[in-house]
Amino acid sequence: MTLLSRTKEIAKKRxxxxESLANKVGISKSGIxxxxxxxxxxxxxxxxxDVLHVSTDYLLGRTDEMNPTTVETVKKADIDDDELLLSFQGKDVTxxxxxxxIAILRTMPDRDKDGNII
Structure with missing residues (x-):
């Protein structure tokens, strides 16, 4: 499927x-x-x-997913681990x-997974 055919298809779905698409983008209909x-x-x-609310990769035929989502990687470490080196604003924590x-964290009341005090 070409850029033009994908653009026509998604514009129709929307x-x-x-002509309306061209006006919103600021180009001529014949240009499309x-x-x-x-x-x-x-x-x-x-x-x-942006106007069609899809990714450029979708328009270009690189993916069939209109709005691919990204998976964020979460780093998790146990602060009580003696091997863990902490830093703050680029400087090592003594x-x-x-x-x-750690002492401050130990004085905090226990909380459930939503942050509510148990």
Whole structure:
């Protein structure tokens, strides 16, 4: 499927005419229909994707997922682990401060997974 055909398809799903899409993006309707012969600038593709609420990769046929989600990696470490080196704002936390932080955390009441006090 080409950039033009994907754009037409998703515009139709969104109930938007090609003329309306072109006006929102700031290009001519005939310019869109030239995409089969001349690829538009990346900035134009991004504007079209934004108006249609899809990713540029979807428009370009790199994925069939309209709005792929990213998975964020969560780092988790046990602060009570003696092997763990702590830092704050790019500077190492001294063992004394680390012990003080752990002591403060130990005085906190137990909480459930939602942060509510048990």
């Amino acid at each position: 109930g938007m005419s090609m 229909y030239q995409w089969d012969k001349h690829e538009p600038k990346p900035s134009t593709i991004q504007k079209v994707a 063992p004394e401060y680390r012990d003080a932080i």
